[in-house]
Amino acid sequence: xxxxxxxxxxxxxxxxxxxxxxxxxxxxxxxxxxxxxxxxxxxxxxxxxxxxxxxxxxxxxxxxxxxxxxxxxxxxxxxxxxxxxxxxxxxxxxxxxxxxxxxxxxxxxxxx
Amino acid sequence: xxxxxxxxxxxxxxxxxxxxxxxxxxxxxxxxxxxxxxxxxxxxxxxxxxxxxxxxxxxxxxxxxxxxxxxxxxxxxxxxxxxxxxxxxxxxxxxxxxxxxxxxxxxxxxxxxxxx
Numbered sequence: 001x002x003x004x005x006x007x008x009x010x011x012x013x014x015x016x017x018x019x020x021x022x023x024x025x026x027x028x029x030x031x032x033x034x035x036x037x038x039x040x041x042x043x044x045x046x047x048x049x050x051x052x053x054x055x056x057x058x059x060x061x062x063x064x065x066x067x068x069x070x071x072x073x074x075x076x077x078x079x080x081x082x083x084x085x086x087x088x089x090x091x092x093x094x095x096x097x098x099x100x101x102x103x104x105x106x107x108x109x110x111x112x
Numbered sequence: 113x114x115x116x117x118x119x120x121x122x123x124x125x126x127x128x129x130x131x132x133x134x135x136x137x138x139x140x141x142x143x144x145x146x147x148x149x150x151x152x153x154x155x156x157x158x159x160x161x162x163x164x165x166x167x168x169x170x171x172x173x174x175x176x177x178x179x180x181x182x183x184x185x186x187x188x189x190x191x192x193x194x195x196x197x198x199x200x201x202x203x204x205x206x207x208x209x210x211x212x213x214x215x216x217x218x219x220x221x222x223x224x225x226x227x228x
Contacts, residue, residue, distance in 0.1 A: 034216060043202065044155075046216030089155065091217075098143070098162060099170055100217065104154035 004092045006103035013080045014111050020076040021106040023090030027071035034091040034100065035064055035075055044089060047075075080110045114139045116220035118203050124226045125193055133188045133223050135203030143206045144186040145170065145217070146178065148199040155202065161186055193227040200224050 005024045013019045025033065032051045036044040048057040053068040061078045077084055087105040116137045125131055137144065145160035147170075157170030161180040175197055177189040186205075190197060201224075204217040 036217075043219035043221055044217075045219070049216050091155075098160060098168070099157055100145070101157070101171070102147075102155040104152065 004101050004103040006106050010107040012109045018078045020074050023073045025071050025092040029094040030068040031093045031095040036089040038087045082110045085110045116218050118220035118223050122224050126228050128192050131190050135186045137205040141205035146188045147202045195227050198227050
């Protein structure tokens with residue numbers, strides 16, 4: 001079983017502040033990294049799929065970077081809003097393997 | 113509307129009573145999978161299917177069966193449920209372009225199963 005780690009496990013951020021968290025994954029045989037946003041009582045929803053070293057993706061106030069050589073991805077949220085409160089999951093796929101391995105997530109709470 | 117549906121959404125059952133959780137997608141996706149979510153453990157893949165009649169074990173397949181007779185459906189079968197299968201289950205689907213899936217997964221609404 002591949003090891004995908006996310007840190008921190010949970011985070012409280014004041015509304016308006018910016019924040020970031022990390023997903024670490026095995027650097028060998030990298031194929032793709034997914035980021036999902038999971039609100040309580042809902043299903044996970046896709047944010048980004050990243051495949052190339054140095055990839056940067058952006059969706060509104062949320063952006064992500066990817067370093068496949070060292071095996072990490074950062075997710076950034078600029079100017080946090082209450083609706084950003086959710087658990088953020090990353091999932092890793094290695095080359096030649098069709099399985100997604102998820103991290104345990106970072107639970108983000110925005111304090112109004 | 114593009115979606116993944118699961119039924120039932122909630123189920124309480126007893127040990128040993130066979131059950132099936134259905135999953136259906138209307139996006140013509142090749143790849144479908146089942147996950148379970150347990151506190152502190154993240155989403156763990158139970159089984160996945162790359163296409164009709166092609167299924168493979170994920171990381172936690174013990175105690176589960178699946179079938180893929182049609183492209184749109186991927187039922188999860190618990191032949192003899194036990195209390196340690198009490199969990200939140202998600203079905204998901206995506207396109208599958210070749211060796212690995214760079215396409216995002218679309219998740220169903222989840223099924224909360226309690227086995228007494």
